[in-house]
Amino acid sequence: MKRFFIYIIGVALVLTACDVDGSDNGNLDGFWQMTSREDVFCGTMGKVDMRNSGITWSFQGSILELRDVKKVNQDIIASFERNGDVLKLNRFYFVDRDNGDRMIENTDTTVSAYLMPYGINNANEQLFQIEELTSSRMVLVSRDPYSGRMEFRKY
Numbered sequence: 001m002k003r004f005f006i007y008i009i010g011v012a013l014v015l016t017a018c019d020v021d022g023s024d025n026g027n028l029d030g031f032w033q034m035t036s037r038e039d040v041f042c043g044t045m046g047k048v049d050m051r052n053s054g055i056t057w058s059f060q061g062s063i064l065e066l067r068d069v070k071k072v073n074q075d076i077i078a079s080f081e082r083n084g085d086v087l088k089l090n091r092f093y094f095v096d097r098d099n100g101d102r103m104i105e106n107t108d109t110t111v112s113a114y115l116m117p118y119g120i121n122n123a124n125e126q127l128f129q130i131e132e133l134t135s136s137r138m139v140l141v142s143r144d145p146y147s148g149r150m151e152f153r154k155y
Contacts, residue, residue: 032152039148
């Protein structure tokens with residue numbers, strides 16, 4: 001009988017010691033490479049092949065990392081929320097671990113120089129409609145008339 005209580009206490013301790021911090025992001029979580037982009041900043045509203053650009057978006061929990069693997073553009077981190085088919089991005093920061101990540105201000109020069117290469121044109125808040133999201137493909141359409149449509153493939 002004593003051994004039974006020891007097993008019960010042991011199992012209870014094991015079960016209560018674990019805290020799983022899961023994500024409800026489903027297929028959104030992971031590493032995404034931008035494959036094409038359509039917006040007025042690409043010159044025309046035509047589709048631009050972005051596969052060789054090195055632009056990636058990486059989602060985990062409530063953090064989004066915008067990275068240029070070719071190191072042409074500044075890496076950025078942001079917060080995101082997903083409500084159904086709407087993706088809201090906000091609180092953008094420069095990735096600068098040595099000097100502290102500095103928040104990006106919503107000025108024309110800052111937005112054009114740092115955020116537009118990633119398909120974002122507002123440092124305060126950017127809303128996207130999730131047109132398609134599978135385990136291998138994502139299509140985002142901006143609710144802003146100046147940003148357009150972006151396609152991604154998952155790595």
